Each structure stands twice: as C-alpha cells, then as structure tokens.
Amino acid sequence: MQSDTKIIEDPDKGFEKGAVQPARDKGSLEASMMPLTEPQSLQQTLDGQFISTMPKVRTTDGHMVQWDRNIVVNQLLKETTLSEWYHNISSISKDEAHDVAKETEKRIRGMNIKFLSGPLIRELVNMILLERGHLEWRNVSTRVGSPVFDACEIDQGSGFEANENANLQENAETAHKKKADKISKEQYLLLLPPKIADLHLNGDLHIHDLEYFGTRAFCQDWDLRYFFYYGLMPDGSGAKASVAGPAMKAEVAMLHAVKALGSAQTNFAGGQGFYNFLTFCAPxxxxxxxxxxxxLMQMFVYEMTQMMVARGGQLVFSSVQLSPGVPKMWRDKPVVYRGRVWDGTNGTEKRVYGDYEREVRLGFKAMMNVMLEGDYWGKPFNFPKPEISIEPDFMEEDEMFNRANPELPTYDELYTMTFELTAKYGTPYFDNQLPEYRGAGEGISCYQCCAYQFSANADSDSEFDEKMYFNEGKHFSMGSWQVISLNCPRAAYLAENDDEKLFSHLKHLMDEAMEVFQTKVKWLKPIIENGRMPFATQQPKDPVTGKKGAIAVDIDSLVFTIGVIGINEMVQYHTGSQMHESRDAFKLAIRAMTEMDIYGKELSRKFGMEIALARTPAETTGQRFSVSDLLHEEFRDKVISVVKGDVKAAVEGIKNTHDLPIYYTNGTHVPPGADVSLVDRINIEHVFFPIVDGGDIMHIWMGEGSPDAKGLKDFAMNLARNTQLGYFAFTKDMSVCMDDFHMMAGLKDACENCGSDNIEQLSRVTGYIQAVGGWNAAKKQELEDRKRYNSADMV
Incomplete structure (x- = not known):
C-alpha cells in the first residue's frame, strides 16, 4: 500500500473522526494543491472501511503534502473576509465552509481523474459557491492570472493590451508589467461593486489605469521648491534608499529634479510634472x-529621455512648465533653495525670485536650443513635454531691463524660439493663460499629463499665501485622484432623441463615476495609512529644525476627473448632424457640456470632492467604447451610423480581434478627419475650454514638411489673444530611418537617403510625440484620417 494511503470510516467524514492529520502548507489553495502525483482511487476492504488513496500535492515552495480538506475550509474562512471590506457582506460561516469543502472533495472523488491541480480545486470550490448563490464569496475566492498561452504571447510582445500604451518599449520589463497589469485589473474588477465593474466591462464608462486603481493616485504636478529645501528621499522613508540633503550645486539640483519625477512614478499611475520649472531652478x-x-538643461533633458525606469521599463511621462521670465506674482517671493527660505531669517540674506530674471531667460533659451538640436540622431525629445506658458506678464517687454541687459534675449525672441522648435519638430505645447477665465496673476495654473489642467488660488485654497512664501514648508501640489471617462455616444443611443433623457443619462453616468471615486478613496485610505504611498506622503528631515517636515502631497487636495468621449458622435446620432455640420448639433454639444459642468459642481458640494470635467486624451478609450458598442447587438447599427474610421474592416474583423480601426472622437473635438477649415475648427472647439475646467487641448495637424516659424508664431499669438483656447499644439509628422539614422519630415515608407524600408514614423498620439509602430489600430487609422493644414490655412 502507498505511504499516503489512509483508512477512514467514511470518505465524507474522515478528517473529522480524529485521524492523524498531515502537516499543512500555510499558503493559498494553489500553493497547497498543485498537480497530484498519483491517480485518485477509492476501494472498499473486507471489513467495510474505505481505503482512500488521495495523492500528495506539490506546493509552490517545493514540498509534497497530503490532501487535507481543512485547507479548503481555512482558505474559505480567510479569503471571504474580503467580502466584508469590499462588499459590506459577511464572510462565510465555519459550518458552511466545511459543507463546501465536503462537497468539493466528493466531486473530486467522482471525477476519476489522474491529475489534480490547485486551480482546478479552486474552480470547483467557486462553482459550488456560485451554485449556492454566493457571487460575493466567489468573487473574492477566485483566482486572477493568465493562461500559459496568453502569458507567452505577452512575452513575445503580442496578445493582452499589446498596443495599449505607445510609450511602452519592446523589452522584458514591459512583458512583466503586462502580466502584472492583467492580474491587477482582474482583481479590482472582482472587488469593485458588481454594478460598477459591469459598467466598465460593458463600456458605459472607463476606469483609467485600472491596474493601479487600488494602490495609487493618478497624476501629480510638483513644486520644485520642496526638493530644493528638503533634499531627496527617493523611497519616501529613507529606509531603503540613500537620503540626500538639499542640493548645493546646480548639477545636483538637476539630478534631484530628475530623480524626483522618476521616484514619483512608484506612487502615481499617470504623468509627473514641474510647475514654474525655470523660476524655481534659476537661483x-x-x-x-x-x-x-x-x-545643465541638456543634462536634464537627456536624463528624462534616457531613464527607462518608469513602470514596465518606459520613460518617465514628464512635463515642465516654462515661462520666458519670472512671473510677476513670484518676483517678490523669497527664494527657496540650498535647504533654506531666503527671507532674511535663519542666517540667510533676503533674496527674491525677481533677482533671477537673467537666469530664467537664459534657462529658457538653453532649453529651446537643446530641444532644437534634438538627440544624437537628430530625433526630437518626446520628454519632458515643454509646456510653453503664454502669460500676460510677457506680452509686453520690460524695456528698462532690456536696455540694461542688451546681451539677454527678449520675451519676443524667446517665444520665437518656441515656434522654431514647433516648425522643426512640433514638440511644444502652448499653455495659454491670456483668456480671462484662466485667472492669470490671481493664482497658479498649469497643464499636465496629456491635457489635464490644475489650478489654485486664494478662493479655493485657504493656505494659498502661506504656500507662496513656503511658510513651514507649505507648498503647491496639484493633481488628480482618478480619471473616469463616459461613453457619451451610448447616452445618445439610449436617449431616443429626447434631450432630457440624454442629459439625464449623462448625469446618471456621473453619479456612477462618483461611486467609483468613493470606492477609490475608501481603498486608498488604508494604503496611505500603512505607508504604501511613501514618496507622496514623505515627511523629510527639516534642514533647519531637524524635525519632520511638511508632507509632500496634500492628498485631500487632489481632484477627481470625469472625462468625456465622443461628444461629436453623441450629437451626430441625436440630431443627425455633426458639430461642424449644423448649428443645432453645436448648440446641443454646448448645452450638454454645460449641464454636466453644472452637475459636476453640484456633486462637488454634495460629496465634498472636487470634480473636474475634462477632455480625455483617450489613446485607447475612444476605440474601446466604439468596439464595445459594436459588440452590443442593440447598438450595432447605431454605432455604425456615426463611428469614425474603417467601419467595414471593423465589422469584418470583430470576431478575430478587438483592436479595430474605429474610434469615437476625443472629448469635444471636431473629428480629426472632418473637411473643415482651420478657422472653423477653432471657432467650434475654443468655445468648450471655459466649460471643460479639468483640461482640454486643441490639436492642429501640420501638413508641411518645413512650416514657417514666423507664420506659426503670428498665428498662435493671434489665437492666444483672441480665442478661448487654453491649450494647443501643432503636430508635425516625421520619420526616421533605422538603418542610416536619417530624419525626414512627413510619414515615409522608405528612406529618401538610402532607400531602406526600415522606417519608424513619429507623430503625436494624444498629447505626446511617439513612434507610430506602438499605436493601436484605431490611433493608426486616426493618423491616416487627420486633416492637415498648411501655412496658407493659418492666416
């Protein structure tokens, strides 16, 4: 008889009759019940007892253990406690856990199988739970992961979300991230309220960066003064990484700035940026x-575009706000650097940022020259994204300063450089603070990530003045907790041409988004309390007092972003016309956005959570919503009537893949392929900027290989002064030969220099320049559809 054979009175009661129990592995079901080494058999001896040859199981830590039904019981008792925290439903009782374990063992015995695995045992347990009506226990007891075939596809760069993020590289870290993403997304969908999970899966709304939903906030714009005062603690605690004191030299300051953005990626899902970058660096x-x-600027730029340290081995998604001079509101504020606030106390001289106008101008010039030169091959730098701030302070020259410093560039000359960079690479983004609604001079404001806008002023922040002076380490930290996007075209499909039904459904989706936000806060509270967001919640050693300093990020001040997708297709289905085709459609879009903006403010007051309405960058969401609607039989004909892209190819290919060449238009944009003049496009899109307070962008796709920089500048400054556009960019398509490293304007299939077809095309995917090869089918189709404009159109 085999050594693991047991003689028990009854196969359903053996472990409760006082039989000697084997040592138990304390791991999960999978760890305890990996493939068994012997076929199960059950024989009856002459005295009527059962002989159970339950085979041994192999644990994941390399041990062989005997089958033990109580492991199932204990795991159920332990794991279903999650239902109390996540679903407010009690966990399983001991008696019911024993009953489920008995039934599991009974079914295993009846299967007459040669091999048994832990995942199969778990699925049997979950099937029994489902049969008994316990979805809540099944959802927390099931496993998340990937079939072996899918995991192998990920290793090869295909399969699961292969083109979800164009910033990801082709390397082993990317494969590792994708596997982790898959597990995390499944986990959070199982733990979310089932209604919310279904809304995401069905395509009513989209939870952005779902893989990070339970562990971190979305994005953050940083105040560099914090690191120039406290120094750098990359791990947030000082326990794992070396702690550096405040930088005393410029080179160290630049490296601290780089490492701060890189370190922040461990605590945030989205982009990281620096507000007022040059002013704070200038001392x-x-x-x-x-x-x-x-x-120094070259070192900073190269570091940001060569550090493959962000999630999955990608570059840090970064941005810097650049002003050509010191903004007026900062000119009389004390300088913060070298571990001191230079206000005449603690042995310091009194220095203010206005003393460093020269350094800011030269820093701006240097940054532009570095980016104009490009990298060693002549390619553009895609990070950090240069956010060029067009401010009232710099629309007129400081003639007295210019006369005293004739060797320094003027504001006009510096702005001219930004358009030279635009004409060459299309790199800059223009943060237009001239419109009255931007509140320039009354507070601080910046664009970040792919078009999210953040601001602070004395009305919204009771500590605004203290932060301006860095009193007791108080500083600005602006960002977002989470982004949820709404499928606006589907709202029209359900409204049946009734305006009130349309607005009601949009508001209903906003209500559902609030439940997601509340869940996020609930989940992250213990994460923060347990020190699992250490970089964001760090309190470094104060260089003056030696005590703990101010916390890095005021988590409670982060906003909650609701994004919109497909407003154009929404009004197209509802009215029969697109925004650029009829006044009625345009007016309906404005009214819908206004209704949502007003309702967002109501929700902010009701829940005590600041809601920001935004245009979602939607690298994949515009595609995902349209494909989801195409998959729903009730919406299929409706989506076909309005969706953009290659509809025929999508219909033919939907049974084989969901990476299809169709999309809904981003945010409140006119469709990229619409045959409208640039002036008409601007006249439509600029109206939405004051309404979409969480961020918007105007894309101008350039068709010329070498556009005129002066013409671009004149056109852009006219836009800044005479429209409501708060944020805009000119995109230039480019190609690089990967054989002879030759750069070319336009999207080329072959090298004009050597004839090679080993070409990488470059363009702006949503809000940043990236290689086209990493785009999904919808974005590639959009790239093909884009209507491009020449200098003659910009008059």
Whole structure:
C-alpha cells in the first residue's frame, strides 16, 4: 500500500473522526494543491472501511503534502473576509465552509481523474459557491492570472493590451508589467461593486489605469521648491534608499529634479510634472555663463529621455512648465533653495525670485536650443513635454531691463524660439493663460499629463499665501485622484432623441463615476495609512529644525476627473448632424457640456470632492467604447451610423480581434478627419475650454514638411489673444530611418537617403510625440484620417 494511503470510516467524514492529520502548507489553495502525483482511487476492504488513496500535492515552495480538506475550509474562512471590506457582506460561516469543502472533495472523488491541480480545486470550490448563490464569496475566492498561452504571447510582445500604451518599449520589463497589469485589473474588477465593474466591462464608462486603481493616485504636478529645501528621499522613508540633503550645486539640483519625477512614478499611475520649472531652478544658475546653463538643461533633458525606469521599463511621462521670465506674482517671493527660505531669517540674506530674471531667460533659451538640436540622431525629445506658458506678464517687454541687459534675449525672441522648435519638430505645447477665465496673476495654473489642467488660488485654497512664501514648508501640489471617462455616444443611443433623457443619462453616468471615486478613496485610505504611498506622503528631515517636515502631497487636495468621449458622435446620432455640420448639433454639444459642468459642481458640494470635467486624451478609450458598442447587438447599427474610421474592416474583423480601426472622437473635438477649415475648427472647439475646467487641448495637424516659424508664431499669438483656447499644439509628422539614422519630415515608407524600408514614423498620439509602430489600430487609422493644414490655412 502507498505511504499516503489512509483508512477512514467514511470518505465524507474522515478528517473529522480524529485521524492523524498531515502537516499543512500555510499558503493559498494553489500553493497547497498543485498537480497530484498519483491517480485518485477509492476501494472498499473486507471489513467495510474505505481505503482512500488521495495523492500528495506539490506546493509552490517545493514540498509534497497530503490532501487535507481543512485547507479548503481555512482558505474559505480567510479569503471571504474580503467580502466584508469590499462588499459590506459577511464572510462565510465555519459550518458552511466545511459543507463546501465536503462537497468539493466528493466531486473530486467522482471525477476519476489522474491529475489534480490547485486551480482546478479552486474552480470547483467557486462553482459550488456560485451554485449556492454566493457571487460575493466567489468573487473574492477566485483566482486572477493568465493562461500559459496568453502569458507567452505577452512575452513575445503580442496578445493582452499589446498596443495599449505607445510609450511602452519592446523589452522584458514591459512583458512583466503586462502580466502584472492583467492580474491587477482582474482583481479590482472582482472587488469593485458588481454594478460598477459591469459598467466598465460593458463600456458605459472607463476606469483609467485600472491596474493601479487600488494602490495609487493618478497624476501629480510638483513644486520644485520642496526638493530644493528638503533634499531627496527617493523611497519616501529613507529606509531603503540613500537620503540626500538639499542640493548645493546646480548639477545636483538637476539630478534631484530628475530623480524626483522618476521616484514619483512608484506612487502615481499617470504623468509627473514641474510647475514654474525655470523660476524655481534659476537661483542655482546665478552668475553662470550661458554655455554652462545650456549644459545643465541638456543634462536634464537627456536624463528624462534616457531613464527607462518608469513602470514596465518606459520613460518617465514628464512635463515642465516654462515661462520666458519670472512671473510677476513670484518676483517678490523669497527664494527657496540650498535647504533654506531666503527671507532674511535663519542666517540667510533676503533674496527674491525677481533677482533671477537673467537666469530664467537664459534657462529658457538653453532649453529651446537643446530641444532644437534634438538627440544624437537628430530625433526630437518626446520628454519632458515643454509646456510653453503664454502669460500676460510677457506680452509686453520690460524695456528698462532690456536696455540694461542688451546681451539677454527678449520675451519676443524667446517665444520665437518656441515656434522654431514647433516648425522643426512640433514638440511644444502652448499653455495659454491670456483668456480671462484662466485667472492669470490671481493664482497658479498649469497643464499636465496629456491635457489635464490644475489650478489654485486664494478662493479655493485657504493656505494659498502661506504656500507662496513656503511658510513651514507649505507648498503647491496639484493633481488628480482618478480619471473616469463616459461613453457619451451610448447616452445618445439610449436617449431616443429626447434631450432630457440624454442629459439625464449623462448625469446618471456621473453619479456612477462618483461611486467609483468613493470606492477609490475608501481603498486608498488604508494604503496611505500603512505607508504604501511613501514618496507622496514623505515627511523629510527639516534642514533647519531637524524635525519632520511638511508632507509632500496634500492628498485631500487632489481632484477627481470625469472625462468625456465622443461628444461629436453623441450629437451626430441625436440630431443627425455633426458639430461642424449644423448649428443645432453645436448648440446641443454646448448645452450638454454645460449641464454636466453644472452637475459636476453640484456633486462637488454634495460629496465634498472636487470634480473636474475634462477632455480625455483617450489613446485607447475612444476605440474601446466604439468596439464595445459594436459588440452590443442593440447598438450595432447605431454605432455604425456615426463611428469614425474603417467601419467595414471593423465589422469584418470583430470576431478575430478587438483592436479595430474605429474610434469615437476625443472629448469635444471636431473629428480629426472632418473637411473643415482651420478657422472653423477653432471657432467650434475654443468655445468648450471655459466649460471643460479639468483640461482640454486643441490639436492642429501640420501638413508641411518645413512650416514657417514666423507664420506659426503670428498665428498662435493671434489665437492666444483672441480665442478661448487654453491649450494647443501643432503636430508635425516625421520619420526616421533605422538603418542610416536619417530624419525626414512627413510619414515615409522608405528612406529618401538610402532607400531602406526600415522606417519608424513619429507623430503625436494624444498629447505626446511617439513612434507610430506602438499605436493601436484605431490611433493608426486616426493618423491616416487627420486633416492637415498648411501655412496658407493659418492666416
């Protein structure tokens, strides 16, 4: 008889009759019940007892253990406690757990199988739970993961979300991230309220960066003064990484700035940026010659575009806000650097940022020259995204300063450089603070990530003045908790041409988004309390007092972003016309957005959570919503009537893949392929900027290989002064030969220099320049559809 054979009185009661029990592995069901080494058999001896040859199981830590029904019981008792926290439903009782375990063992015995695995045992348990009506226990007891075939596809760069993020690289870390993403997304969908999970899965709304939903906030714009005062603690606690004191030299300050953004990626799902970058850096440049400042800027840019340290081995998704001079509201504020606030106390001189106008101008010039040169091959730098701030402070020259410093560039000359960079690479983004609604000079404001806008002023922040002066380490930290996008075309499909039904359904989706936000806060509270967001919640050693300093991020001040997708297709289905085709459709879009903006403010007051309405960048969401609607039989004909892209190819290919060449238009945009003049496009899109307070962008796709920089500048400044556009970019398509490294304007299939077809095309995917090869089918189709404009259109 085999050594693991047991003689028990009854196969359903053996473990409760006092028989000697084997040692138990304390891991999960999968760890305890991996493939068994012997076929199960059940024989009856002459004295009527059962002989059970329940085979041994192999644990994941390399041990062989005997089958033990009580492991199932214990796992159920332990794991179903999650239902109390996540679903407010009691966990399983001991008696019912024993009953489920008995039934599981009975079914295993009846299967007459040669091999048994832990996943199969778990699925049997979950099937029994479902049969007994316990979805809530099944959802927390099931497993998340990937079939072996799918995991192998991920290793090869295909399969699961292969083109979800164009910033990801082709490397092993990307494969590792994709596997982790798959597990995390499944986990959070199982733990979310089933109604919310179904809304996401069905395509009514989209929870962005779902893989990070339970562990981190979305994005953050940082105040560099914090790191220039406290120094750098990359791990947030000082326990794992070396802690650096405040930078004393410019080179160290630049490296601290780089590492701060890189370290922040461990605590945030989205982009990281620096507000007012050059002004805060300027004291480190004091008295330095231009070439040395240019070297510092070159070091910063190359570090940001060569550190493959972000999630999945990608570059840090970063941005810097750049002003050509010191903004007026900062000119009389004390400088913060080298571990001190230079306000005349603690042995310091009194220094203000206005003393460093020279350094800011030279820093701006240096940044533009570095980006104009491009990298060693002549490619553009895609990070950090240069957010060029067009401010009232710099629309007129400081003639007295210019006369006293004739060797320094003027504001006009510096802005001209940004358009030279635009004409060459299309790199800059223009943060237009001239419109009255932007509130320039009354507070601080910045664009971040792919078009999210954040601001602070004395009305919204009771500590605004203290933050301006960095009193007791108080500083600005602006960002978002989470982004949820709404499928606006589907709202029209359900409204049946009734305006009130349309608005009601949009508001209903906003209500559902609030439940997601509340869930996020509930989940992250213990994460934060348990020190699982250490970089964001760090309190470094104060260099003056030696005590703990101010917390890095005021988590409670982060906003909750509701994004819109497909407003154009929504009104197209509802009215029969697109926004650019009829006044009625345009007016309905404005009214719908206004209704949502007003309702968002109501929700902010009701829940005590700041809601920001935004245009979602939608690298994949515009595709996902349209494909989801195409998959729903009740919506199929409706989506076909309005969706953009190659509808025929999508219909033919939907049984084989969901990466299809169709999409809904981003945010409140006119469709990228609409045959309208640039002026008409601007006249429509600029109206939405004051309404979409969480962020919007105007894309101008350029068709010329070498557009005129002066013409671009004149056109852009006219837009800034005479429209409501708060944020816009000119995109230039480019190609690079991967054989002879030759750069070309336009989307080329072959190298004009050597004839090679080993070409990488470059363009702006949503809000940043990236290789087209990593785009999904919808974005590639959109790239093909885009209507491009020449200099003659910009008059």
């Amino acid at each position: 480190f440049f004091e008295g330095k010659p231009y070439k040395e400042i240019e070297q």
